[in-house]
Amino acid sequence: MIGRPQPSPLKWGPLESIAGFHVHRAAVTTAQTFETHIGKTFGLRKVEFSLLMLLLSNEALAPKRLSRALSVTAPNLTLLLDRLQDRGLLTRVPNPLDGRSQNVVLTPEGRSLAAQAAEASKTMELEIQGRLSSAEHAMLIELLLKLSGPGKP
Amino acid sequence: MIGRPQPSPLKWGPLESIAGFHVHRAAVTTAQTFETHIGKTFGLRKVEFSLLMLLLSNEALAPKRLSRALSVTAPNLTLLLDRLQDRGLLTRVPNPLDGRSQNVVLTPEGRSLAAQAAEASKTMELEIQGRLSSAEHAMLIELLLKLSGPGKP
DNA sequence: TATTGTTATACTCTATAACTATA
DNA sequence: TATAGTTATAGAGTATAACAATA
Numbered sequence: 001m002i003g004r005p006q007p008s009p010l011k012w013g014p015l016e017s018i019a020g021f022h023v024h025r026a027a028v029t030t031a032q033t034f035e036t037h038i039g040k041t042f043g044l045r046k047v048e049f050s051l052l053m054l055l056l057s058n059e060a061l062a063p064k065r066l067s068r069a070l071s072v073t074a075p076n077l078t079l080l081l082d083r084l085q086d087r088g089l090l091t092r093v094p095n096p097l098d099g100r101s102q103n104v105v106l107t108p109e110g111r112s113l114a115a116q117a118a119e120a121s122k123t124m125e126l127e128i129q130g131r132l133s134s135a136e137h138a139m140l141i142e143l144l145l146k147l148s149g150p151g152k153p
Numbered sequence: 154m155i156g157r158p159q160p161s162p163l164k165w166g167p168l169e170s171i172a173g174f175h176v177h178r179a180a181v182t183t184a185q186t187f188e189t190h191i192g193k194t195f196g197l198r199k200v201e202f203s204l205l206m207l208l209l210s211n212e213a214l215a216p217k218r219l220s221r222a223l224s225v226t227a228p229n230l231t232l233l234l235d236r237l238q239d240r241g242l243l244t245r246v247p248n249p250l251d252g253r254s255q256n257v258v259l260t261p262e263g264r265s266l267a268a269q270a271a272e273a274s275k276t277m278e279l280e281i282q283g284r285l286s287s288a289e290h291a292m293l294i295e296l297l298l299k300l301s302g303p304g305k306p
Numbered sequence: 307t308a309t310t311g312t313t314a315t316a317c318t319c320t321a322t323a324a325c326t327a328t329a
Numbered sequence: 330t331a332t333a334g335t336t337a338t339a340g341a342g343t344a345t346a347a348c349a350a351t352a
Contacts, residue, residue, distance in 0.1 A: 010222055013210030014271045015203060019281050019290060020183030022297040024199065027180040028224055029301040030173030045341080046177065050168060057166030064310065069163055071181060073344065078312055100310040100351045118167045128172050131299055137172060140300065143293040144175040146284055148182040198318080217333065226321060231335055253328045253333040 019147065030128070037124035042117050047072060048084060049121075052106070052114040055090065060103040062095070089113060172300065183281070190277040195270050200225060200233060202274075205259070205267040208243065213256040215248070242266060 015021045031046065038049055050070055054061060061069075067077045081104060084090050089110030095101040106114060129137050168174045184199065191202055203223055207214060214222075220230045234257060237243050242263030248254040259267060282290050 007218070008211075010207070010214075010218065011210040013206050014274050015206050017294070018274055018278060019285075019293060019297075020180075020187055020199075020277075021203060022294050022301070023176060023179045023183050025224070026176045026297040026301045027173075030176050034173050046173075047342085050174060053166050053168050054163070057164040058161075061163075062310085065160070065163065071178075074311065075313075075315095075345085076343065098310085098352075102311080121167050121171055124173075125171060128300065131302065132172075132296065136296055136299065139292070140172060140296040141170070141175050143285065143289055143296070144172075144179040146289065147281070147293065148175070148179045149284065200319090215333085227334065228322085228336075229320065248333095251329075251333085255334075 023144075023147075033124055033127060037127070038117055038120050041120060042113060044117060047080060049117055051080065051084070052089070052110065052117060053121075055104060055106045056111065056114040056118060060093075060105045062101050062103060063092075064101065066104065084110070176297075176300075186277060186280060190280070191270055191273050194273060195266060197270060201237060202270055204233065204237070205242070205263065205270060206274075208257060208259045209264065209267040209271060213246075213258045215254050215256060216245075217254065219257065237263070 034046055034049070038044055039046070042049075044052070047070060051066060054066060054069060063074070063077055063081065066072070067074050070077075072080065081090065081092065085092065088107055090104055090106050092102045092104055095103055125137075132140060187199055187202070191197055192199070195202075197205070200223060204219060207219060207222060216227070216230055216234065219225070220227050223230075225233065234243065234245065238245065241260055243257055243259050245255045245257055248256055278290075285293060
């Protein structure tokens with residue numbers, strides 16, 4: 001079997017040692033994995049999934065906290081919540097102690113969907129652990145946390 | 154000093170162990186770091202920087218290879234190259250052996266800018282190594298490579 | 307005056323379909 | 330028929346400015 005003339009192998013140069021470059025590539029990969037396991041199945045975007053996970057684990061959260069936790073600007077969060085509310089997955093209840101703020105809570109449907117998505121995320125991580133051992137997986141997350149600094153709850 | 158009533162600490166729930174979530178957060182952080190060190194200074198976006206680095210290390214590359222290497226679709230690469238060409242940073246020279254394909258090469262100005270940006274990227278990585286030790290930095294890149302699988306040169 | 311949330315808007319990023327010209 | 334590159338266009342994703350209501 002005769003191959004075509006091989007092009008000289010690509011030299012990655014400085015990119016090789018730039019953490020951000022590899023982080024970005026990994027983000028593309030994990031986004032695809034997310035899409036096949038959760039996005040397509042549940043009709044959820046990444047941010048929407050993250051949002052549901054936070055609401056699933058915290059009962060009720062003000063938009064302000066969601067905004068900071070997920071680094072979504074307030075205007076964009078409004079649109080995000082609108083979308084999920086229109087789908088009947090969550091509701092906004094006024095805060096009786098402060099007329100300016102709200103509490104976002106899952107509807108029963110939202111809670112059910114979030115629980116299913118959380119379950120699917122376990123399968124997703126298992127696929128990822130096909131490429132990374134369990135120890136490597138844990139180590140990776142630890143290093144990424146160091147890199148991005150402390151979260152803003 | 155009397156603090157305000159502390160809200161119950163945020164529970165991250167399933168997100169805590171989802172690699173993709175942390176990869177995405179880290180990508181936001183590294184994008185900001187890139188912006189201050191390179192983006193603002195040289196007027197380059199991330200992809201544009203990556204592209205220049207590849208051209209700096211490889212003399213000449215066909216758009217097809219750039220497209221695969223950086224996971225940029227062909228139509229978007231065209232616009233990307235247009236922009237950089239308009240800035241006088243690169244030129245497209247026809248391939249004499251195949252009328253369909255081209256070679257993208259840096260102009261002297263492009264080479265100079267790319268070299269400066271490459272230099273600045275070292276400073277950028279030094280800042281990142283303020284959060285990660287040198288060994289952790291290397292380990293992180295290794296794990297990210299495993300996660301995203303082999304590149305497509 | 308500061309804060310919460312909203313509206314309107316724009317710019318970047320990425321993807322797809324349809325085209326051309328060469329092979 | 331298949332491939333390299335282009336054009337046109339649309340959809341996500343993210344950001345800022347200006348506003349309303351409440352504190």
